[in-house]
Amino acid sequence: MTRSAPIQSCLAGLLALALALAPALAGAQGLDLSLPDLGDPSSDVLPPSEEARIGQEMMREIRGEVDLITDPSINAYIRDLGARIAVASDMPATEFRFFVVDDPRINAFAMPGGYVGVHSGLITAARDESELGAVIAHELSHVTQRHIARRIAAYEQTSLRTAALVLAGLLIGSQNPQAGMAAATTGMASGIDSQLAYSRDHEREADRVGMRILSRAELDPMGMPEFFQVLLNDNRYRSQPPAFLSTHPLTQARIADARAMADELKPERVFESPDFAYVRARLAVLVADNPDQARNIFQARVESEATPGDRYGLATALVRSGDPARATTIFEGLDEARGEHEMLYLGLAEAALAENRVDDALGRINAGLSLFPDSVGLQVTRIDALLREDRARKALALTRNLTHEHPEAPGIWELHARVASAAADPAESALAMAHYYAVQGDLRAGLSQLRRVDPASASASQRSRANALRDRWESRLTPPG
Incomplete structure (x- = not known):
């Protein structure tokens, strides 16, 4: 059965983790958390080789703690859909690894090194392939725009590999409070929940880039604002927001902006696989x-x-x-x-x-x-x-x-x-x-x-x-x- 760990919060919390670790690990001074300029995503904010190492460390730590869907047909479909979307991005499709997490919450997440997890709850909640593809494209955009890498690189005094291990420890600890690694990091992790969300600038950029990717992949860019609207409407009847909203804040204004852009980007031909x-x-x-x-x-x-x-x-x-x-x-x-x-x-x-x-x-x-x-x-x-x-x-x-x-x-x-x-x-x-x-x-x-x-x-x-x-x-x- 699905474990209840908030995967998305841990994975989206690289910025908060670095903030918590910097004083403890390196004696860093106060850090400027503002983001006045997103900069060029191609800039070498973090060497790709080190980013890959961080992703490998995280996968090594969480592999045994998260239930994955093993059905070959479902995994092949997600790999094919992910590759179709990745080909339309600015990064080679071979740099991504897609997998399905057995978790009923509506979410997807991207990790350093191009690892992209899709929750089973997202697949079953999407009404068509464009809505599912929209969330995947959004997560790929966080990777192609180096949002995670920039967060890590903002804290040069922090040991990057240690940060990755502690981040994985937070995930393990949320599933098993007795885990020794988590016990060592609980104090550092406390009090940072409010900082886990992606910045508004990163979210808007991921929306824009993601919808362009969808259009190039001959999926309907309108799938993004439509699915966002479903999530926002559904949130009104829940005691807790859908998992995706906890790390990807939504507003009606943001959805309206996305809808306007989707109108402009709709491709001449939309093809949705009957496999969906x-x-x-x-x-x-x-x-x-x-x-x-x-x-x-x-x-x-x-x-x-x-x-x-x-x-x-x-x-x-x-x-x-x-x-x-x-x-x-x-x-x-x-x-x-x-x-x-x-x-x-x-x-x-x-x-x-x-x-x-x-x-x-x-x-x-x-x-x-x-x-x-x-x-x-x-x-x-x-x-x-x-x-x-x-x-x-x-x-x-x-x-x-x-x-x-x-x-x-x-x-x-x-x-x-x-x-x-x-x-x-x-x-x-x-x-x-x-x-x-x-x-x-x-x-x-x-x-x-x-x-x-x-x-x-x-x-x-x-x-x-x-x-x-x-x-x-x-x-x-x-x-x-």
């Missing part, structure tokens, strides 16, 4: 307290409106609640009414596997892959089907291909490790787990996994790969100069 409705529904089923609850919710929606997304959600819930035969009927009806889609083939395959009809499942998967060869969800489900037939060596060849195609996806590396273990290849399993930790920023854990590669049983290729990774990661962990 299916992914949103699938995620809602996965994060529900139990499959029966999800089935009841989607059954009520289908009876009142019966959108394709709601029908897909009902079928997905039926697979997980023990009625795959009825789910198959719904999936097939969607296929006839809406046309072929990889998520429908995935649902049909999962329904067949739920009834242990492995051959039928493989037939559905192969048919889907003939039309959608890049579908990660279908490829992973095929691997699951092969493992059920004790064809681990065949599955291992497929997971190896997936790691080449998606080298930055931790879930793919974890799957490759599991399949390698089933195929009795411990060296390959250790190498895969090393990558699993490394792509999440934990190079030390990756190096620990490399020590599991036994030279006596590993192949020459595996020994060579282990040595190359060890040299590369140890070099990255060694401070310059």
Whole structure:
């Protein structure tokens, strides 16, 4: 289940953290917190290499403390949408790492080094892909405009790596008050909640840049003010504001400005992927307290409106609640009414596997892959089907291909490790787990996994790969100069 830690407050609090740490760590004098000029985002306010190190340190500390969504289809969708938006920005898409946090609150956050987390609550609350894309574009803008880097660099007397570790400690402490690291930082962190929000200037800049990015990505820039308005309206009926509002203050004037800009920036063509409705529904089923609850919710929606997304959600819930035969009927009806889609083939395959009809499942998967060869969800489900037939060596060849195609996806590396273990290849399993930790920023854990590669049983290729990774990661962990 989702932990209750205020992730967004910790991650957005780099400025406040530096303020709290500066006197304790470096004896700094009073600092000017004003921001009269945002400056050139390309200026070297903080070396990108150091920013990457800070991001890696933060990911290493919080990786074990935050529940992440592991579903391959959902993660692939967010990576694809994030890459589509990032390509339209001023930074290479390869510099971003997108992941989904299992948290019902409506939020997204960006960390140093291009790590971008999207809450499950944001995906299920967005009404269309442009609204979801708007929040992602807004967070990317905080990265491209170096807002976080500027906050850190404003406090030159503070140890940057120590700041990152203490920031992660604040996150861990909010989830586990007994954590020793948090206990050491509680005093420094107290009294700074009022300073956690991004500055108004940063927010306005992220709005403007984010909507330009949306327009270039052929999404509707109006998604930003529309979703902001939903959040502001929803806030009137809550005892606590939505998480996004706690670090991204909203006013009607700001929404009006965003709406005016969106009118000017609307692209000639807006394309929203049909994947969104299916992914949103699938995620809602996965994060529900139990499959029966999800089935009841989607059954009520289908009876009142019966959108394709709601029908897909009902079928997905039926697979997980023990009625795959009825789910198959719904999936097939969607296929006839809406046309072929990889998520429908995935649902049909999962329904067949739920009834242990492995051959039928493989037939559905192969048919889907003939039309959608890049579908990660279908490829992973095929691997699951092969493992059920004790064809681990065949599955291992497929997971190896997936790691080449998606080298930055931790879930793919974890799957490759599991399949390698089933195929009795411990060296390959250790190498895969090393990558699993490394792509999440934990190079030390990756190096620990490399020590599991036994030279006596590993192949020459595996020994060579282990040595190359060890040299590369140890070099990255060694401070310059």
